[in-house]
Amino acid sequence: MLFANLNYPSIRTFAEDAVAVLPLGATEQHGPHMAVSTDMDIVTHLAGAAEASLTGRVLLCPTLPFGSSHHHLSLGGTISIKPALYTQVIVDMVDSLLQSGFRRIVLLNGHGGNITPVKQALAVLSSGVDGAIAANIALVTYWELGGKPFAGEAPMESPALSHACEYETSMMLHLFPEKVWMEKAERAKRPASNGYIPWEDDEPGRGVTLFKQTAYISSNGSSGEPQKATAEKGAHLIGKATEALVTFLEAFAEWEIGSKL
DSSP, X not given: OBGGGOOHHHHHHHHTTOEEEEEEOOBOOOOTTBOXXXXXXXXXXXHHHHHHHTTTTEEEOOOBOOBOOGGGGGGSSOBBOOXXXXXXXXXXXXXXXXXXXXXXXXXXXXXXXXXXXXXXXHHHHHHHHTTTOOOEEEEXXXXXXXXXXXXXXXXXOSSSOOSSSXXXXXXXXXXXXXXXXXXXXOOOOOOOOOSSOOOSTTSOOOSOOOOOOGGGTOSSSOOSOGGGOOHHHHHHHHHHHHHHHHHHHHHHTTSOOOOOO
């Protein structure tokens, strides 16, 4: 059920047993070959597909279209919220759902830059919520939940999802082909390997983090091998991601909220 379709008394009644799903997108450059709405488009579709499969059990909130994307700003086409402010935005939005009576809340994430500030928001919420309100609040990033299909399993040719890559481009070719310009898709130039920092998805990390703006690690704003994308690969990925999400939400709805041991 869609959040916008309910009135106040109905939301209160629905909140008692439903899982509230809040999709987290981004509006940011995706190289020369894809629309800036990519992250928002994909996560919104997945959330809607899951809600359609779980009618009456999921309340689907409007997608937050902006994310923490400051590392993309220099390439243009990006609207971003600073990480500290994004953390507070998530805290306030979740608190709003709690005030409406929801006790099972899923933050469905579609952008890598959101992960760290959302985890910080969960830490802030836990310190204030656990002692006062029994609630389960989960961050779910769709490609991490999707597992092997998003980590090199056939038919994919690249080792993992990154940014404006074979994976994202394939999903957009399947969902919104009018927002993809394959004649402009090409592998970007990237820094030389140093053995520690995984500048790209085809090099394993070794526990070392060095944060750089996107323009310093990609010549055109994309990552991976976008030129290898196909709509057929995208249909495979969307199907697997939807299946994994529905399975998780069914399980999450039954998790014990619990209390102090």
